[in-house]
Amino acid sequence: MRFEAINFNEKFLKFDEQWSPKIIGQMNDYQFKLVKIQGHFTWHEHKDTDEVFIVLEGEMSIDFKDGRVNISENEMFIVPKGAEHKPYAENECKILLIEPKGVINTGDSNSELTAEEDVWI
Amino acid sequence: MRFEAINFNEKFLKFDEQWSPKIIGQMNDYQFKLVKIQGHFTWHEHKDTDEVFIVLEGEMSIDFKDGRVNISENEMFIVPKGAEHKPYAENECKILLIEPKGVINTGDSNSELTAEEDVWI
Numbered sequence: 001m002r003f004e005a006i007n008f009n010e011k012f013l014k015f016d017e018q019w020s021p022k023i024i025g026q027m028n029d030y031q032f033k034l035v036k037i038q039g040h041f042t043w044h045e046h047k048d049t050d051e052v053f054i055v056l057e058g059e060m061s062i063d064f065k066d067g068r069v070n071i072s073e074n075e076m077f078i079v080p081k082g083a084e085h086k087p088y089a090e091n092e093c094k095i096l097l098i099e100p101k102g103v104i105n106t107g108d109s110n111s112e113l114t115a116e117e118d119v120w121i
Numbered sequence: 122m123r124f125e126a127i128n129f130n131e132k133f134l135k136f137d138e139q140w141s142p143k144i145i146g147q148m149n150d151y152q153f154k155l156v157k158i159q160g161h162f163t164w165h166e167h168k169d170t171d172e173v174f175i176v177l178e179g180e181m182s183i184d185f186k187d188g189r190v191n192i193s194e195n196e197m198f199i200v201p202k203g204a205e206h207k208p209y210a211e212n213e214c215k216i217l218l219i220e221p222k223g224v225i226n227t228g229d230s231n232s233e234l235t236a237e238e239d240v241w242i
Binding site: 001003004005006007008009024025026027028030032049050051052056064067068069070071072074075076077078080081083098099100 | 173
C-alpha cells in the first residue's frame with residue numbers, strides 16, 4: 001500500500017482535455033474518475049448502472065427528458081440507471097465521477113465524444 | 122426523480138454527533154455517507170470491502186499497522202479490504218465515506234463507537 005492520499009488538484013494538472021475521464025482510483029469494482037467538462041455533452045444513458053457526479057470546482061447542469069438539475073461545488077447528484085441525460089457546463093467545470101469499472105462515458109450512444117476507456121493518471 | 126443536487130454543507134447542518142455516519146445517497150449497492158470525526162477512532166478492518174475517504178473540510182490521518190496516511194481537504198484515500206486501520210483527527214474533520222450498503226463503521230470490532238446503521242439524512 002502507498003501511504004499517500006490522492007490529491008484532486010494535483011491530478012487535474014495532469015491533463016487538459018475536456019469530456020475525457022481519467023481514473024484516479026478503484027474501490028472494489030468501482031472507479032473514481034476526474035473529468036473537465038465544458039459545453040454540451042451528448043444525450044446518453046447507462047442501462048445497467050447509476051452514476052455519481054460530484055462537482056469539485058465550478059457548476060454544471062444535467063438535462064433529463066423531463067427536467068434539469070443544477071450541481072455546484074460541494075454538491076453531488078446520482079443519475080439513476082436507464083435515465084437519458086445530457087451534461088452541460090457553460091464554463092469549464094471540474095468533476096469527480098464514480099461508476100463501475102468498464103462504463104463508457106457516452107453510454108449507449110457512440111459518438112465523437114466517446115472517450116478512451118481505462119486511462120489512469 | 123427529484124431534480125435537486127445533494128448539498129454537503131446543508132447536510133452537515135443536520136447533525137452534530139461525531140463518528141456517526143449519515144447516509145445521503147445510494148448508487149447501486151453503494152452508499153455515500155457524511156461523517157464528522159475528531160479524536161481517535163478504534164482499530165478495525167472491513168474484511169470484504171475497500172472503503173473510500175474523501176475529506177471535505179479539515180484534515181485527518183489513518184494509521185495502519187505499518188504506516189500512516191494524512192488526508193487533507195480535496196484529497197481522497199482508498200483503504201484496501203482487510204487492512205487494519207484507525208482514523209484520527211486532531212480537530213473536527215468533515216468527510217464523505219463511500220462503501221457498500223450494510224458496512225458497519227467499526228468493521229469487525231464491536232465497540233461503544235459502533236454507530237447505528239442505515240441512518241439517512
